[in-house]
Amino acid sequence: MKNNWDVIVVGGGPAGSMAAWNSAKGGASVLMLEKDREIGVPVRCGECVDNVLFPKSIKIEDKWIDTTINKIEFISPDSSNVKIKFKNTIGYILDRRVFDSDLAKYASKAGVTIKTKAYVHGLLVSDDGFVNGVKVNILGDEFELKSKIVIGADGVESRIGRMAGINTALKMEHIGSCVQAVVSGIDIEDDSIKLYVGENYVPGGYIWVFPKGNYSANIGLGILGKYSSSGKPKMYLEKFINEHFPNGSITNYVAGGVPATNFVDNIIENGIMLVGDAARTANPLTGGGINAAMHSGEIAGTCASNAIKSEDYSKKFLAEYVKIWTKFQKKPQEQSYRIREFALDLTNDDYNHIAKKALAISEEKRSLTKIFKIVIWRKPSLIFDVIKLFAGF
Amino acid sequence: MIEIKKNLCDFCGTCVSVCPVDCIELFEARIEIDNEKCINCGLCVKVCPLGVLEQNDEK
Numbered sequence: 001m002k003n004n005w006d007v008i009v010v011g012g013g014p015a016g017s018m019a020a021w022n023s024a025k026g027g028a029s030v031l032m033l034e035k036d037r038e039i040g041v042p043v044r045c046g047e048c049v050d051n052v053l054f055p056k057s058i059k060i061e062d063k064w065i066d067t068t069i070n071k072i073e074f075i076s077p078d079s080s081n082v083k084i085k086f087k088n089t090i091g092y093i094l095d096r097r098v099f100d101s102d103l104a105k106y107a108s109k110a111g112v113t114i115k116t117k118a119y120v121h122g123l124l125v126s127d128d129g130f131v132n133g134v135k136v137n138i139l140g141d142e143f144e145l146k147s148k149i150v151i152g153a154d155g156v157e158s159r160i161g162r163m164a165g166i167n168t169a170l171k172m173e174h175i176g177s178c179v180q181a182v183v184s185g186i187d188i189e190d191d192s193i194k195l196y197v198g199e200n201y202v203p204g205g206y207i208w209v210f211p212k213g214n215y216s217a218n219i220g221l222g223i224l225g226k227y228s229s230s231g232k233p234k235m236y237l238e239k240f241i242n243e244h245f246p247n248g249s250i251t252n253y254v255a256g257g258v259p260a261t262n263f264v265d266n267i268i269e270n271g272i273m274l275v276g277d278a279a280r281t282a283n284p285l286t287g288g289g290i291n292a293a294m295h296s297g298e299i300a301g302t303c304a305s306n307a308i309k310s311e312d313y314s315k316k317f318l319a320e321y322v323k324i325w326t327k328f329q330k331k332p333q334e335q336s337y338r339i340r341e342f343a344l345d346l347t348n349d350d351y352n353h354i355a356k357k358a359l360a361i362s363e364e365k366r367s368l369t370k371i372f373k374i375v376i377w378r379k380p381s382l383i384f385d386v387i388k389l390f391a392g393f
Numbered sequence: 394m395i396e397i398k399k400n401l402c403d404f405c406g407t408c409v410s411v412c413p414v415d416c417i418e419l420f421e422a423r424i425e426i427d428n429e430k431c432i433n434c435g436l437c438v439k440v441c442p443l444g445v446l447e448q449n450d451e452k
Binding site: 035036037044117119121155156157158159162168169170171172175177178179225228229230231232233234253254255256257259 | 415
């Protein structure tokens with residue numbers, strides 16, 4: 001294997017593959033390193049993705065899609081089910097195992113070299129403070145590999161950034177502590193996602209039920225760190241599944257952490273860029289992170305290839321990535337964060353009240369806009385954010 | 394110090410993301426805490442989704 005690369009990407013999830021792929025498209029020599037044995041496994045994700053926000057550069061393939069969603073059901077603490085039907089598709093539940101693997105294969109076809117079981121445990125740094133390579137263990141052998149740019153796509157842990165002096169440590173109000181089970185042998189609608197809200201289901205978070213097809217679903221929950229305690233997510237999920245799906249079989253069980261921060265722009269240094277969960281790009285309200293991670297990877301990859309062409313790997317040059325990313329993501333992420341903070345103050349009574357009012361609207365006329373109106377009536381402090389949401393500024 | 398119930402761990406990295414002194418190392422299926430660097434703050438214990446970590450009073 002070569003020991004000199006233009007770009008080394010650490011992490012082979014969607015952010016990493018997009019960064020690697022777009023760097024290679026721009027002519028850079030690219031190595032992508034994945035610590036696990038297989039790209040796409042284990043799936044630490046609810047796998048729900050908005051179809052409108054999906055990167056336009058990629059055509060969604062049928063084999064990536066488990067189910068197509070056109071309904072959302074909110075279930076309130078008193079078990080009222082507020083269903084909202086949409087005229088068009090609003091998203092998909094993906095098969096991340098196939099999807100992540102295919103993205104990596106696209107990158108590979110564009111010239112990216114990929115190694116799995118490749119654990120990066122340190123960075124190489126030049127005398128003038130530029131990150132210029134990685135220390136990596138690949139299948140048991142140690143290597144020091146040189147690069148012009150390192151892209152940290154190492155997920156929620158974000159240790160690559162820390163090694164480069166970027167403080168990525170998450171505060172307790174900025175981490176979702178999550179567990180998810182794939183529950184099989186259950187009878188659920190395959191075109192509807194269910195969200196259970198209220199502290200009797202889970203305090204400081206929510207429960208999701210995402211249909212996977214074949215009588216199965218991703219059923220999971222997240223609790224913000226400051227409301228959680230050791231093993232609490234596991235305990236609440238067990239209780240929920242026992243009460244709601246007592247006859248289901250658990251065919252997969254994973255834990256995971258989801259960054260739930262406000263917009264972060266401290267994501268570059270000389271010779272290094274962070275993307276995806278490592279750059280805290282996930283939506284702090286929903287915890288969804290696939291689209292944002294891919295967009296950040298795409299932008300960073302393009303910027304990396306430009307840097308290689310210009311032979312300038314300085315923080316000043318890489319700031320182009322932050323500039324474009326800020327324009328794309330800052331407002332929506334800040335807005336999601338404010339709504340998240342607001343939602344944390346809602347009580348069981350608030351949710352029950354909102355559900356009751358929403359159910360008074362006939363199903364044909366019920367919409368997210370109308371439910372927002374009810375929420376504002378209940379909590380006028382939200383009005384500023386809702387106006388901004390619909391006015392689009 | 395922090396003790397790890399190794400057979401329970403799912404290697405998800407949630408603990409790593411909140412560690413203020415970056416003393417937790419996570420491999421594909423192995424987790425190690427550097428007790429020299431650990432300040433026994435307990436954030437990793439609180440945030441672990443599965444309850445894998447336990448805090449002892451003694452450092």
